[in-house]
Amino acid sequence: MRGRRQVLRAAVAGAVAAGATAVTAGTGTAGAAAGSGAGERGGRARRRIGILLYDRMTLLDAVGPAEVLSRLPDTSVSLIGRRRGEVRGDTGHGALVADLRTEDVDRLDVLLVPGGSGAGATAVVRHEPTMRWIRHIDARTTWTTSVCTGSLILAHAGLLRGREATTYWSAKDLLAPHGAVYVPRRWVRSGKYVTAAGVSAGIDMGLWLTAALTDDTTAQAVQLALEYDPQPPFDTGSPDKAGPELQRLALELVARSQR
Numbered sequence: 586m587r588g589r590r591q592v593l594r595a596a597v598a599g600a601v602a603a604g605a606t607a608v609t610a611g612t613g614t615a616g617a618a619a620g621s622g623a624g625e626r627g628g629r630a631r632r633r634i635g636i637l638l639y640d641r642m643t644l645l646d647a648v649g650p651a652e653v654l655s656r657l658p659d660t661s662v663s664l665i666g667r668r669r670g671e672v673r674g675d676t677g678h679g680a681l682v683a684d685l686r687t688e689d690v691d692r693l694d695v696l697l698v699p700g701g702s703g704a705g706a707t708a709v710v711r712h713e714p715t716m717r718w719i720r721h722i723d724a725r726t727t728w729t730t731s732v733c734t735g736s737l738i739l740a741h742a743g744l745l746r747g748r749e750a751t752t753y754w755s756a757k758d759l760l761a762p763h764g765a766v767y768v769p770r771r772w773v774r775s776g777k778y779v780t781a782a783g784v785s786a787g788i789d790m791g792l793w794l795t796a797a798l799t800d801d802t803t804a805q806a807v808q809l810a811l812e813y814d815p816q817p818p819f820d821t822g823s824p825d826k827a828g829p830e831l832q833r834l835a836l837e838l839v840a841r842s843q844r
Contacts, residue, residue, distance in 0.1 A: 631659050632798065634695040635722070638666040638683045639715070641705025641843070644674040645784050646732040647681060650697055653791030656807045657799060665690055667715060675702040675843045687718045695794070696722050699787070700733025700753060702843040710741040720744070728794060729778050732787035736780040740765045748775035753783040754824045755836055769825075785822075788813060 634654050636647050647664070655662040666672050666683030673680045698719065700706065709715055719742050723729045731739050736752040737759050739745050746764035750773055751757075757767040772781045772790040781790035792813070796804035821827040827835070 631661050632657065632695070633693050634660060634662045634697065635665045635685075635690055635693040636662065636697045636699065637687075637715075637719070638664050638672040638681055638699075639701065639705060639709050640673055641675045641708070642672070642699045642701035643733060643784055644676075644679050644681060646699030646701070646735065646787050647697070649785065649787040650730075650732065650781075650791035650794075652811060653788060653795060653807060654695070656810055657795060657803070660798075663690070667712070675705055687715060690718075690722070692725050693722050694726060695728045695730065695798075696726050698729075698731045698735035698738050700731070700735040700737075700784070703734075704843075706734050706738055709738050716742050727777060728797070730780065730790065730794065732781045732790065733783045736760065736765070737763075739778070739780070745775075745778060745780075748778055749773050750775065750778070750780040751782045751786075752780065755832075 636651055638647060651662055651664070654660065663685050664672075664681055664683050665685045665687055667687060669683050669686055671680045672683050696719070701709075719738070723742070723744055729739065729744065731752075733753045734756050736745065736750050737756060740750070740760055740763035743763070745760070748765055749768045750760055750765045751768050751770055752760060754769075757769070760767045770782070771786050772779060772793060774793075779790055779794060781787045792804050792808055795807050821831055824832050
């Protein structure tokens, strides 16, 4: 484990700046996302990234980008929920731990909203304190982002009106009523808003965002550090490639798996 950490640290440090004396990649503490002075370490300002957690979210929507973004130098990544502690995923077979409450966080550089089951996302948009928090944080972010049906939450918050966006393929028609224009791409940028398509697309978006926050070389080094080189045994990862029969089966599997 120690050797692996050393390899990752060296890879990121070497990519960030040739000739720099040292660069430390770190996830930071939860407190780095809250308060005005908690975002500094050793005189260097820390980039604050927050991922909203909620009951019945899709775990990979949050974990995929977190795994990418937590490798960035001088960056803290915090998991934020309505309450501290365990937050169950949409299948009920796993959970993440929120280390901060929304009321603890007043400002972020990057906000990420994951998707989840229909019931999970609906509960978020019906919880006005959470929606107010999203709007409040968005007012000062550098980037506001989403994965999968997280874009529907941003759309409900009124943040995607008149903007291009993407979402999970079966939910695409739900963007238009909130003024967003669906684009069938892996991720879509519109101003400071970056939306990713379904689940695994959050990793791709995370790498794009890494480049936007740092540079292409650092993003490439992070991709290598994670050995993200997808070579799936099948080529049915989009509805156009899969066809109607597999689309129906996919949605059945999702519905059965979500609690």
